[in-house]
Amino acid sequence: MASSCLSFNASVSPNHDLFRRHPSSPLLRHRPVLVSCTSPADGNNTTTPIETVVKPRRTENTIRDDARLQRSTAANPFSARYVPFNAPPGSSEHYSLDEIVYRSRSGGLLDVEHDMEALKRFDGAYWRDLFDSRVGKSTWPYGSGVWSKKEWVLPEIDDDDIVSAFEGNSNLFWAERFGKKFLGMNDLWVKHCGISHTGSFKDLGMTVLVSQVNRLRKMKRPVVGVGCASTGDTSAALSAYCASAGIPSIVFLPANKISMAQLVQPIANGAFVLSIDTDFDGCMKLIREITAELPIYLANSLNSLRLEGQKTAAIEILQQFDWQVPDWVIVPGGNLGNIYAFYKGFKMCQELGLVDRIPRMVCAQAANANPLYLHYKSGWKDFKPMTASTTFASAIQIGDPVSIDRAVYALKKCDGIVEEATEEELMDAMAQADSTGMFICPHTGVALTALFKLRNRGVIAPTDRTVVVSTAHGLKFTQSKIDYHSKAIPDMACRFSNPPVEVKADFGAVMDVLKSYLGSQTLRS
Ligand SMILES: Cc1ncc(COP(=O)(O)O)c(C=O)c1O
Ligand SMILES: N[C@@H](CCOP(=O)(O)O)C(=O)O
Numbered sequence: 001m002a003s004s005c006l007s008f009n010a011s012v013s014p015n016h017d018l019f020r021r022h023p024s025s026p027l028l029r030h031r032p033v034l035v036s037c038t039s040p041a042d043g044n045n046t047t048t049p050i051e052t053v054v055k056p057r058r059t060e061n062t063i064r065d066d067a068r069l070q071r072s073t074a075a076n077p078f079s080a081r082y083v084p085f086n087a088p089p090g091s092s093e094h095y096s097l098d099e100i101v102y103r104s105r106s107g108g109l110l111d112v113e114h115d116m117e118a119l120k121r122f123d124g125a126y127w128r129d130l131f132d133s134r135v136g137k138s139t140w141p142y143g144s145g146v147w148s149k150k151e152w153v154l155p156e157i158d159d160d161d162i163v164s165a166f167e168g169n170s171n172l173f174w175a176e177r178f179g180k181k182f183l184g185m186n187d188l189w190v191k192h193c194g195i196s197h198t199g200s201f202k203d204l205g206m207t208v209l210v211s212q213v214n215r216l217r218k219m220k221r222p223v224v225g226v227g228c229a230s231t232g233d234t235s236a237a238l239s240a241y242c243a244s245a246g247i248p249s250i251v252f253l254p255a256n257k258i259s260m261a262q263l264v265q266p267i268a269n270g271a272f273v274l275s276i277d278t279d280f281d282g283c284m285k286l287i288r289e290i291t292a293e294l295p296i297y298l299a300n301s302l303n304s305l306r307l308e309g310q311k312t313a314a315i316e317i318l319q320q321f322d323w324q325v326p327d328w329v330i331v332p333g334g335n336l337g338n339i340y341a342f343y344k345g346f347k348m349c350q351e352l353g354l355v356d357r358i359p360r361m362v363c364a365q366a367a368n369a370n371p372l373y374l375h376y377k378s379g380w381k382d383f384k385p386m387t388a389s390t391t392f393a394s395a396i397q398i399g400d401p402v403s404i405d406r407a408v409y410a411l412k413k414c415d416g417i418v419e420e421a422t423e424e425e426l427m428d429a430m431a432q433a434d435s436t437g438m439f440i441c442p443h444t445g446v447a448l449t450a451l452f453k454l455r456n457r458g459v460i461a462p463t464d465r466t467v468v469v470s471t472a473h474g475l476k477f478t479q480s481k482i483d484y485h486s487k488a489i490p491d492m493a494c495r496f497s498n499p500p501v502e503v504k505a506d507f508g509a510v511m512d513v514l515k516s517y518l519g520s521q522t523l524r525s
Contacts, residue, residue: 063140067159077118078155082304085109086409097154097212098219102291102303109405110304114152116351124353128323131315135169145169145316146207146309152348153308154208161215163245167203168312170195172320172467178436183455187465189326191317194441194473198265200395201338201471202237204313205306210241212305213297217247225250225272227291228299229283231334231395232262233472238299239271250296252276252283258394261476279388281400284335301337302402310338314345317467318355326359327464330450332443332471333363333372333418334396336407342469343410359467361416363407364450366391366426369398372407376418380408392480393426393442395472417459421449424492427484430474431496434481439474447471 061069082095084104095101097112104110119127134148141147141159145168150157172191179188193201209226216223225248228234235251242249249271253263257279266273276283284300291298301307318325329346331339339361346358365373369388375381385400401407411418421429429452430445440448447468454460474481487494501517503509 063138064160067140071159076156077121078115078151079118080112080114080155080308082110083113085111085304085406097156097305098216098221100216100221100223100297102298109302109403111406112304112308114155114348119151119352122352124355127352128319128354131319135319138166144207146204146312149312149315152315153312154212154305157211157215161218162207162211163214163241164207164211165197165203165240165244167197167207168316170313170316172317175433175436175438175468178433178438181436182432183451184462185455185460185464185466187463188451189465189467190438190440190444190470191313191467192470193313194444194470194476196473198233198236198240199473199476200233200237201310201313201469202233203241205301205309205337205341206234206237206241206299208309209297209299209303209305210238210245210247213247214245216297222295223297224248224295225297226299227251227287227296229253229280229287230258230300231280231397232258232265232476233395234300235271235273236262236265236269239266239269242271243269248272249299250274252287254279254283257390257397259477259479261478262395280335280398281385281388284400284402300402301335301341307337307341307344307406310341311345311348313469314342315349318346318349321465323355324465325355325357326467328362328454328460328466329359329469330362330364330447330466331469332393332396332446333365333407334369334398334401334443336363336372336401336403338469338471339363339416340403340406340410343414347413358414361411361414362447362450362454363411363416363418364447365418365420366393366396366446367420367422369393369396370420371399371401372404373418373420375404375408376411380412383408391426391442392423392477393421393446394477395441396443396446417450417454419450419453421446423489425449425452427480427489427492427494428496430481431484431494431498434474435496435498438470440470441472441474441477442480443472444468444470444474 084093085108093105131148134142137143141162141164143166144164147164170193172189175188175190179185196203213223213226226242227250228238229252239249251266251271252274255275255277331342333339349355350358363372368391371386375383383404388397388399391397426442426445426449429448430440430442433440433448451468460466483489484494485497485499487497501513503513
C-alpha cells in the first residue's frame with residue numbers, strides 16, 4: 001500500500017472521516033490522502049475514490065473552514081431527486097432537488113428518491129461504521145444526527161450551505177419503572193425527539209429544508225421567504241432555522257389553538273406571524289394557495305425534503321440499539337409525514353444491509369382528530385377528511401392530513417396498526433408517565449395510550465422491545481398539566497393528579513401533613 005493511499009475494506013476499517021477529523025496528526029499533515037473504499041458488495045477492490053487533501057488547521061478557522069479544507073476533491077458518487085410518491089412502474093417523471101416543486105404532474109405527493117445502486121456499492125457494515133464514527137463529535141456538519149447521515153439525506157448539498165443546530169442524536173432511554181409498573185414490560189424505551197433545539201422532532205426535517213433553501217437562494221432561485229402552516233412545532237423549527245441563516249420566515253397559525261410556549265417561539269425568532277381565525281387545516285389550505293402565488297417556499301411536510309431529515313430518527317433508533325431491530329415503534333400522527341419518514345428510515349437500513357428486518361409501527365391519533373384511525377378501522381376503504389375537534393394534543397389537531405397516502409403506504413408495508421386515545425386516556429397516560437420521572441407532551445400521552453391498549457389486548461407482549469416516540473418537550477405544554485393536576489378539566493376525573501397541599505406556615509401544621517403523607521407512603525409500599 002502506498003503511503004499516500006489509504007485503502008480500506010469498508011467492512012473492516014471505519015471510514016474516511018476519521019482521517020479528515022484529525023488533520024493535525026503528524027502522519028497526515030500536508031499529505032494528500034486518497035481514500036478508496038473496497039466495495040464488498042460487488043467483490044471488487046475498486047472504489048469510490050474519495051480524495052482528500054489534509055491541510056493544517058489555522059487557529060482562526062471556524063469548523064466550517066475546517067470542513068472546507070478537508071473536503072474531498074473527487075466526484076460525489078451519491079445523488080437524489082424528486083419522483084412521484086409510489087410511482088407506477090415505468091414512470092420516468094423526476095425533478096432535480098434544485099427545482100421548486102411540491103406535487104407530481106398528476107397532483108400527487110412527491111418523494112425523494114436516492115440513487116440506491118450508488119449507495120449499495122458499500123455494504124451495511126460500511127454504513128454502520130461510518131454513521132457510528134460520527135456520533136458525539138463536533139465536526140461540521142456531522143455533529144448533527146441528521147447530517148451524520150448526509151449521504152442518505154441530501155448527498156449533493158455543499159457543506160457550506162448547511163444550516164444546522166447539531167440537531168438529532170436525541171436520547172433513547174429505558175422507561176424501566178413506567179414499563180414495569182403500568183405495563184408489566186421489561187424492554188420499553190422512549191425516543192425523546194423533544195430534547196432538541198426547538199423542542200420537537202421538527203428540527204430534524206427543518207435543518208434539511210432550510211439548508212436546501214439556503215442553497216437555492218445562493219443559486220439566485222426566486223425564494224424570498226419560507227412559509228408554513230402550523231400547530232406550533234413546525235413554525236418554531238422553521239423560524240429558528242431561518243433566523244439562523246438570515247432567511248425571512250412566515251408562519252400561519254390557527255388563532256387560539258396552540259400553546260403559549262409554541263406561539264412565542266416564532267415571535268421571538270423574528271418570523272412574520274399570522275394568527276388566523278381558522279384551524280390548522282384552514283391554515284394549510286391557505287399556505288398552499290399563497291405559496292403557489294408568491295415566491296415563498298413551502299416548509300410543511302407536503303414538501304418531501306422535510307421527511308429526509310425526519311427519517312434519521314429511525315436510523316438513530318437502530319444505531320442506539322447497536323443495529324438491533326425493536327419489535328414495535330409507536331408514533332403519534334397528525335399531518336402524517338412522520339410515520340412515513342420513520343418507515344423510510346427503517347426501510348433504507350434494511351435495503352442497504354444495516355439490518356435484516358423492520359419493526360412493526362403503530363400510528364396513534366387523538367380520538368378528537370382521528371381520520372387515519374377511522375380509515376384503518378374501515379379496512380382502508382374510504383378516507384374521509386374531518387373537522388378535528390379540540391384536543392389537549394393540540395399539535396395533532398388535524399382533520400385533513402396532507403400525507404395520508406404516505407401513512408397508509410407505510411402502515412401497510414410494515415404490518416402496522418392505528419390506535420386512538422380519548423382526552424381522558426391521553427391525559428391519564430401523560431400523568432402516569434410523568435409520575436415515573438418523565439415530563440412528556442400530550443402527543444406522547446396519545447402514543448402511550450396506544451401502547452396500553454395493545455398490551456391489554458395482548459398484541460404487544462411483555463417482553464417485546466418497544467419504542468415510544470416522544471415528539472415534543474413537555475415544557476411546551478405545561479398548561480395542560482396545570483389543568484390536569486388542579487382538576488380543572490370538566491368531565492375528567494384526573495385520576496393521577498397531584499395537586500400541591502396548602503398548609504399554614506406553622507411547624508405543627510407542616511408536621512401533621514408530612515406524617516399523614518409518609519404514613520400513606522408506608523402503607524402503599
Ligand atoms: C408534537 C407533535 N407530535 C406529533 C406530530 C405529528 O406528526 P405528523 O404531522 O408528521 O404526523 C406533530 C405535528 O403534526 C407534533 O407537533
Ligand atoms: N404538528 C405540525 C403540523 C404540521 O405538520 P407538518 O409536519 O406538515 O409541518 C406543526 O407543528 O405545525
